[in-house]
Amino acid sequence: MPITLKELSQLAGVHPSTVARVLQNDPRQRVSEELRARIMTLAREHQYRPNSVARSLRTKRSAVLGTLIPDISNPFFGSVLRGMEDAAAARDYSIILANTDDLPAREANGLAMLRERQVDGLLLATARRNDPAIERLAAERMPFVLVNRHTSPITPNTVVPDDYAGACAAVGHLLGLGHRRIAHIAGSDEISTAYLRRQGYLDTLQSYGAPVDPALLVTGDFREQGGYDAMRALLDLNDPPTAVFAVNDLAALGALHALSDAGLRAPDDISMVGFNDMFHATYITPRLTTIQVPDRAMGAHAVERLLAMILDDVWPESPLLLPVTLVARETSGPPLARRGALRPRRHAGGSVAASASGGKTR
Amino acid sequence: MPITLKELSQLAGVHPSTVARVLQNDPRQRVSEELRARIMTLAREHQYRPNSVARSLRTKRSAVLGTLIPDISNPFFGSVLRGMEDAAAARDYSIILANTDDLPAREANGLAMLRERQVDGLLLATARRNDPAIERLAAERMPFVLVNRHTSPITPNTVVPDDYAGACAAVGHLLGLGHRRIAHIAGSDEISTAYLRRQGYLDTLQSYGAPVDPALLVTGDFREQGGYDAMRALLDLNDPPTAVFAVNDLAALGALHALSDAGLRAPDDISMVGFNDMFHATYITPRLTTIQVPDRAMGAHAVERLLAMILDDVWPESPLLLPVTLVARETSGPPLARRGALRPRRHAGGSVAASASGGKTR
DNA sequence: CTGAAAGCGCTTACAG
């Protein structure tokens, strides 16, 4: 058992409150230097560490932030959380996490748990554009910040990427390469990121006077499977697109896989642009052209805003839109002249799982 | 402010202890059904939620687990954490996280923070084979479990992949394909995963009677850069390997990138096998042949062992070695007949970053 | 069947 304040004060032969004042460096403390030094030495010798649970009960401050994240095994959210944790730790705050898998029921459970644990504030990466749970939260005392996704209309307590500008840059990039038949693999309209990226796609096409073919706007989801299925549908069109802008990198990877399974590849047959740069990695091949989101910085900014509310009672006046960057890598290039349907240029690859004992190859 | 037990008891017109007994479903409670129902209704109406900080102070149980992770932005650890969080939440435990970046100083800070917060147990994914901090921990009362990495000798409170068997499977796979000059990009010997994978590599070569060329054993690190540099060194050899087994997937990706920059590719020029299957993804190309580690399950098993210690005083008798699986995908194949040095078959690719406003392509 | 009281380990306003 670690030593308590009371035990330490007995060792020092003074009252607990005196020890407390010394250890807290209370500015108004008027403790003799001699006593002070003796107490500090004792505390160090016995490795005294204040019990933060007791402190929290007394001060009604837990120094813990709660965060709701769709799925921490998604590397994008891993980076966001890393940014949060660094910023929090720098100010002696800790973070408790709950995964929601984007399920409202898990969201409600997570919120309830975080409240019970008396977190000082909330970082929510799970917002829907229409989110009753968050509206309820806004009516209460609990400070919170929305990260990555926001409600509609956008509120000041929000830190998000500039999704709209990113989508415009992505589509502008493809138009600049000479593409005209550009498809979009969209996500759910209920999520601000998907909504704004779709808007950026549509508006950019229109402002360039490029044709908007409704058949080229397909809804997938934020994951590989959705991107895969959406790409299959696009390939089945009579006149497939020459380029695709996907709502995020996972959808783009799924789409690339669908291409590959159809014996096609990027950028030779179809150009592909993602969103997030979730792997940060030029090392993953094909190196994906994508819109880079400052994921860590986003997490850090969110924590700083939240701590400003909690500690300094500074409430943000407007949302923070973080600038994003087009990173042109290998999956985008000029369209090849072609007429009619795409033709596979090689056979589809497969994958085989084998047990560690009896290793089959392929 | 949420309602307290005391306030609730006043509303019910009974003593707080009575309310407490009802809400805890105390088996020995002998409260009249009528009163019981009335209290439950009131609690629901006012959404009473016990303050877990107060409860913790009283019971000396926080229902929080602490975890030390090298870097949560690494997707492998993201999956492990996800497994931990799921298993913990199922038993009403929460998790507080600290990142260490494998720096002993951050490790010590993280441990101190987690103690102050009165966590009930620790999940450590940061162990070194020789780890004084962990030895000290073992002398104390705090329950803890080592995850993914273990100390030497291995201790019962450990949940790790079967690194040795995985390495044997990886090298056996390459030998089975016909390779004889097989290199290993190793990690630091101070970490059990790297140590055992290197041992597995050496032992498998020897047991097959294959030559062990010291020049083919190079030390990188667990990240892309280390793999990249190690691969460069291997390519500079007079007689480069025909296959490479990398200590983990990131090192393998770095190595693939070095290949690509040298105008070579896997598996045509050199076969590549990684470890972890950290992306779970067949969607990332080239689909990496790798050793699949049950990352989520590993996190979940670790939590279950830890909770068995904390709640049931059940201490493990032996470490848990989780079986791993060879997944043969696209980066490994038979060696091509070749004489002497490798020759580039195409030009190296580059990547260009451009701002969202003025998008350059390449 | 229910009440009264103590106490977890701190912090802090009040005395002196």
Add this chain to the structure above:
DNA sequence: CTGAAAGCGCTTACAG
């Protein structure tokens, strides 16, 4: 300059 006391919101052994 230091002490004494109250109290944060619970749980639980003890009474009756």
